[in-house]
Amino acid sequence: MYDKCSACVVNLNAKYSDLIKHANSNKHKNAVKKLRSSKQVDLMLKHNLGKDQEHIDVVCANLRSALLVAEHNLSFNVIDHITKINKVNIKDSKVAESLQLGRTKCTMIIQNVLADVITNPLKQQIKDKKVSVLLDEATDASNKKLLCILIKFIRGNEIKTQVLGLKEVDCDHGTAKGLYALLKQSLTEFNIEAKNVFGYCADNASVMMGSKESVKQYLLNSNPHLISNGCICHTIYLVAVSAAACLPERLENLLQKISTYFSRSPKRQSVLETFQEYMSNDKLKFLKPSATRWLALSKCVDRILEMWDVLTELFRLADFERESEVAKIIYNELCNPITKAYMLFLKYILPVFNQLPLYIQNV
DSSP, X not given: OEEEETTTTEEEEOOHHHHXXXXXXXXXXXXXXXXXXXXXXXXXXXXXXXXXXXXXXXXXXXXXXXXXXXXXXXXXXXXXXXXXXXXXXXXXXXXXXXXXXXXXXXXXXXXXXXXXXXXHHHHXXXXXXXXXXXXXXXXXXXXXXXXXXXXXXXXXXXXEEEEEEEEEXXXXXXXXXXXXXXXXXXXXXXXXXXXXXXXXXXXXXXXXXXXXXXHHHHHHHHOTTOEEEEOHHHHHHHHHHHHHTTSOHHHHHHHHHHHHHXXXXXXXXXXXXXXXXXXXXXXXXXXXXXXXXXXGGHHHHHHHHHTHHHHHHHHHHHHHTTOOHHHHHHHXXXXXXXXXXXXXXXXXXXXXXXXXXXXXXXX
């Protein structure tokens, strides 16, 4: 007769002496120890199964909260308050109680976890495809200079536009070579070879589109068949600026003077509201004109024409009371019919230049 040792997984002679001999052997003792330890691990896993599920729920809550911040472009400072509010509002939730998510952790989750999850499908879509690259430089609220990199590619029957990244431009990357290095870095991250870039668009700055040392020339070295175009919207803006140079400077100065006249004096703003109420005019505030964008003056021109009669009477009184030399200059301009004729022309033509880029972008 034979018997089986479940610890050693061997068949034994069923004699009592043989069983005692096997039970006292080192092989059997070691096998029993391993069997006991494995049972303890199984019991521990079963005991902690609920805790493991709770940990998974907390991790998922962190990911969802971080995704909320990224998707809706919220400030990272907000997440500190969201976490605290959830703990107060959802007191009966163990997940909310265990949630520990601040701005630093949220930033790391977005950069090191969610970014890969979001970009991996894009990498598959553009794999071995021809793409067009769009570049522009921008400055954020902290005065950091950024290189904005977008690509266009064909997926099915549609033309898709995707952001590849925002690269910080430091002193070493301010040149054409440095900007190209940042572009090449982004292309490499998405497995795009420079030879597959067949289209290139940027503003008309020499560092971007110059005929000698520029990002365009570096791309041409990688792909001689590259098709490059200056930004159409930027070109339209340059056309508007060149055309505006033919207009009298006093028009833009008038907008600036009126804005400054009211912006620094609550008393003058109160007088303006009184005149608007007396003349049954809507209580509109004067818009501050942009100092760098001529096309941004369109709304200012519209507003000054809406308030023309009110402003004329207000500055007539200010001139009569000899309040200031600026008030006299403004009043004289408002009384000049040529000035109003120019303003009416700008009211007509500036929206054309503003709407044309929007039309081109939607084509």
